[in-house]
Structure formats: structure tokens, C-alpha cells
Amino acid sequence: MENKLNTSKTKSQAKESRFWRRFKKNKLAIFGAAIIIFIILTAIFAPLLAPYDPAFQNYDKLLEPPSFEHPFGTDDLGRDLLSRVIYGSRYTLLVGIGVVIIVAVLGSILGFLAGYYGGKIDTIIMRMVDVMLAIPALVLALAIAGALGGGIWNVIIAIGAVGWTQFARLVRGEVLRIRESEYIQAARALGAGDFKIISKHIAPNMMAPVIVYITLYIPSAILWAASLSFLGLGVQPPYPEWGALIANGRSYISFAWWIATIPGFAIMLTVLGFNFLGDGLRDALDPKMAKNI
């Protein structure tokens, strides 16, 4: 018994070290991870990092270009843009992670039900997914955000309510694939119940694609939230969400480029970071890549 345990521990350790070896080889993935860690730290330590109160309006310093005093310049109400961008990272990450939680929970439950039980449940859930996918996603998100009203939580709900469909399809596909495996049939033959099969066998085996999908979905959610804020349906003023900062700065783009450009660059960097990280995770977790290493 003891031997058995040791063997399984060694196996998982080997798997882990194989993953790290592959992941570390991917320079872009490391770069992506570094960006994300940097942004997470910025969000956590925003009050320490920001030189000014992000909501403080100084009417004597309207639309000032970047300077030593205000490295990112000031906005149309004389607020320090650096402080606003630093605080904005909180909202951007909150939206990204909040949406992914909704999408993952909703998509997993429905995808599992559809894939595992099949039959009528599968038909009902998948037709629902088809109907949702037939409507342009941004339009649907706009409609939901419009109906719920502005605010960060409503944005998260709106994007989450639209985004779960792709995730449900992914989970269903994985469940279908794993369900037919021999070890599942063996487990079933040994009398294992649905809960045990799902929690002990199916769920762990589909973690890799789910993690990759989650990482790659966060940047989409961030961009969607920025789009909604840009269109005035997202986070309400004075919260310095990056999309809202861009919307705010677009009127002044020809003579105060910094207001829209710097938050735009921040969004680009975050999205790029998550995408690099997601690609790296996918490559490291993909068993087909193992042969090459």
C-alpha cells in the first residue's frame, strides 16, 4: 500500500517537473507571466504606488502633458493619470477574473450535464447554446448591460452571461471524450457512482484545456469590459477603469494624446500578458508536445 502511494506521488511529481521544464523553455510565456504578476502586484499595492488620489480633481492642471510631477500627464479634470491607471488595474483584473468565474462555473455545470448525461438534457442545453451563439455576442452583452444599468458588477454579469456558451461546449466535448474511455467504464463496472466518476476521474483529466481556456478568456473579458465602458455602459465615473479612461480621452486625442493612449497601452500589455501565458500553458500541458521534448 505504501509502495503504491509512493509510486503515484513520484508520477505526479514527474508530470509536474515535465510541465515546468516545458513552460520555462517558452520565453514568451515567462514574459507573459511576469507582466501578469506585475499587474497583480500593481493592483494589490495601488494605494502605496499611486502618487495622488485618483479621484482628486485639480482645476488648475487640466490636460497637462506628461511631466516630472505627473509622469502620465493629467486628464480633463486635472486628475493624475498615473494614479488613475494604477488604480484602474484593480477594476480591469476584477472584471477579467469575475467574468471568468461566472463563465467557468456556469459553463462547467451546463457542459458537464450535457456531456455526461446526454439525451434530452444535452439537446436542451446545446440548443440553448446554439441560440445564444446565433446572436452577435457584443450586441447581446450590450443589451444585457443596457437592461441592468451601468456599474462594474453588472458588466461582469453581462459578459459572463454571454461568454459561458463557448466554455460549455468545450467542457461538453471533453466530458464526451473522457466518458467513453476504458478507465471510466472500468470505474463504472466497479460500481463507482456519478459523483465519484465526475470528481475523481473526469474533472482532473480535463483540467488542462480548462486552465488554458480560462487564461485565454481573461483577456477577451477585459477587452469586452473596456468596450462596454467605452460605449458608456460599463463602469461608471469616477472609477478609473481603463476602457472608461480611453472613452474619456477620445475627445481630446488630437491635443492631449496621453489620456486615451496610456490606458490603451495598459490594456494592450495586460491582454498580451494573458495571451502569452495562455499559449505557454497550452504548449506545456499539451501531451502531443511531450514527444518533442
Added chain:
Amino acid sequence: MKFKKVSIILLVVSLVFLLSVSVMAADGEIIVGIGEEPDTLDPNKTTRFHSYMILSHIIEPLFTLDNEYNVVPLLLESYDWAEDGSKMTVELKEGIKFHNGTEMTSEDVKASYERYFELSPMANYLPGDKGGIYQIDTPDKYKVVFHFENAKPLALYHMADAHVGIMPKEWIENTADNEIGITKLVGTGPLQLDEWISGEEIIMSRFEDYNHGPDFISNQGPTKTAKMIFRVVPEDATMMAELMSGNVDFSFDVPPSSVDVLSKRDNLRVETAPTYSVQYLAMNMKREIIQDKKMRLAVAHAVNKEQIAKAAWFGVGQKIYGLINKATIGYWPGIEDVAYKYNPEESKKLLSELGWEDNDGDGIREKDGEELSLTLITFSNIDQWRKAGEIVQSQLAQIGIKVELETAEVGATYDRAETADYDIGIFRNTWWLGQPYLRFLTHSSGIGSSNYGQWSSPELDKNIETAGDSMSLEERTEALNRVQEIVVETGIWVPLVSNAKIIAAKDDVAGLDELLSHPWWPPLMRALLLHKQ
């Protein structure tokens, strides 16, 4: 060789010809940048400012207003009031043509007024059921007799409004209702509608038969420009780029933020002037927390209008005291003494008297375990309003009121204001005539719709009515002054900033000086005077 020479000469000649034609065409048209596309150009259906301004190039009312706010005849020779104000007889000018070639007659005037009474949401003074015109007679081709239920001292002003513009009777009857103002529009104005390409531009051309411009304009017609094209440019940044690159010749939708930059351009002329349109804060009296006057005064004293004028309006707007400002007929200068002054200390004192204190040191006052929080609504898509919202939010935070700012586009915001779904809001309204405007905003008949404060009193109602109906100018003036005093004194309406009118024009646009001599820069003058040098 000969053939080669001939072809070269032909090529040069044709190039010169093409070039001269294109130069001529460019000379003959003015491209006007407009920040908002009209909903319709039907004068009897629209309530929007942009629609009104644009259709006023095509459609004319019987009267117009000169440089000094005097009502002067436009489509008529003379008019005569019965002594008791019950009847007005109008002699139309002979030979005025509509764009479809027919001559304007008394029948057309009657049909146009009847359509206005039937359809227009703006018809709240002249119609018979409002005590106004109950019958229109047309004894001959050029004579119209308006019969009034009661004397209407402000009738002439309302008759100078393009919402009651004159259109041909036969054309109205033979044109589908959904085509009028969308694909077709026929009036007597100096420009005629050629085409409206939705989302892009409205093209108008010179009406050659126009020759009845009023005397106070140096050109009585036809227009000096062959064409006027209204190009839709809804984005502020794009409008600025279009003006700077010279793609737009002229615009009256210039964002205040760009005045400084545009003024520095050699090829552009930028002019600003105060206008009758105002930005104001209103509080919803249906909310219990607002019903206490001390709370309203705390808000009124905490608002620093100068900061709003400086930051939201880039110094172009001006602080105001009353709901109507100097450019509006009926303005009362005494309002300056009634308006509440900026005094945050007084605000803090009032809030403390009401029992609101900041006990936990988070900057927000509480009472009975509840935070002092108000919802502020305003427009998301107009910078000056969104920014005013953020400024007021910050100013109220300084006295310990937490403000949840909820911005949405203009229509959605007004929907909430009309249905009393807000605590405080920042809105805009505009009219050049004080009485109907104040009636629209504050009379009890507007509760549930245009009376965003959702409050009225018998005294206020009585004074608004007297200001519109009394035959004594003194009585009317006194009543309107009292209305202005009441609305500000209650603290329900807090006037903020008077909007600025901004015009930017390329330096080759002629006729601007004369246009600017009129306080309202009216469309009729724009059409008759502006042209390329």
C-alpha cells in the same frame, strides 16, 4: 507627330476645363459639420434642437426675430390685432413661391397651422384648446384671420417659431406622412432639400425664386452659396479633425475643449457667444430625503459653479443664477441676489442640523446607521454634462455626501428624470422665450414629464399663467420675475452654467461678421449670408 501634338493640346485643355469646373463647384458650396443627425425635418413632429435648426433653412414661419428680439413680418405685408386681442388679421406678401413652384396663399397658412396644432408636441400656447386660435378664416387669397379664444400676448413670438412653418396645402395632402421631413420637404425658405443620405449628409441647394428676406439682413435673396451640405460628424474629436483638415467649412457644434486649439489655426476663425441654453441641477421632490429644504440647500451651497464653468466648459460657459439667462426674453437681473452662494461650511452646518454626521471618519456622513448617499444622473455622451456630474460628485463628497453617478445617453437620462427615478440630476434646456420655457420646466401640468423637480405650488402655477396671458406687460413681467425667484428660492432647481455657442469657420467663408451681429446666429441669416470668397 501632328496627332501627338493635337492630343497633348486636347489633354491640357480638358485638364484645365476639369480643374476650373471643380474649382467653381467648390466655390459654390459650404459644408457644415453637424454634431447630431436630426430625427426628422418635419417641423410639426420634432422637438430636437438640431432638427429645428436645420429645417429652419427650408421652412419659414410667418414672422421672424430681428437683432434686437423684435418680432418682424417675414411672409406677410402687415398684420392687425383687434383691440380686445380676439382676432388677428394678416395680409400675406404676394408672389412668395414654395420650392415646388406654387404660390403661397392663405389656404396654405391655414393648413399648416392646423397640422401644427394636430401634430406638434411644441404646440402648447397657440392652439384653441390652450385658449388660443380656435378658428382660421381665409376671406381671400392673401388674407388670413386668426380668431383667439383669449387674448394671447405672446402669440407673435410663437408665430415666429419654425415649428409652425408654412408648407403648401396641396403638397401636405398628397404626400405620405412618413415622407414629410424624411425624403421630402417643401417650404418657402432660401434653401431647398435635395437629398438626405441617412448617417452621412443632408444636401440643400439655392432656391432661385427666394427674394423676401427681411430688411435687417443685407441680402434678401437668393442665397449667395449654390449649395449647403450638412455633414453628420457626431464625434467631437472627428469634428475637430475635420475642421483642422478643412473638410468642413463651418460648424456650430464645436466642442468647448477644442476652442483653444482651433483658435490658434491660421485658416480658422472661432467665435463664442453666450446663448439661452442652460445647464442646471434639479432635485427630485418625490424623494423623501430631498423634501427637506435643508438638504436641498446643503447641496445648493456645496456646488461651485465657477469650477464647473472652468473645468467642464473650458472657460467658455458662464456661471448663471436663474433658470433663464441674459440671452432669454424675460430675464430678471434681480435673481442674482436670490441665488444661493457657494458656501460649503453652510452646507456642513445644515447637514449637521439634520443629524447627518461622519462618525466613522470615512468622509461620508451617516444617520441611524445609514450612509448619506444620493444618485446623480446626467448625460454620458456630452462631455460638458458628464464632467459637470463628476465635478458635482467631487464637490458633494467634500461635505460628506456620497454621490452615485449614473450616466446614460440623453434620451435614457430624460426618461429617468420624467419618471422621477433619481435623486439629483444635471440637465439642459433651451428656449429664447422665458415664459413657455419656465412653464415647460416648472408648471404642475409638467409633473410626471418635463417638470423634473416633480414639484409645483399654486403660487408658482398662477404666476406662470399670468406671465403668459395677462395683457399688461407690467403684470406679465412681475409674474415672470416671481416665477424665477420661486424656482431658485426653493432650492429644487440649481442653475449652473449658461452654455456657450461656438462657431468655427474657415477663413474663406464670407458673411460671418453680419451673421455674428445677431444674438442667435439664426439659420435664415446663415443661409442668406454665408458663402465662399
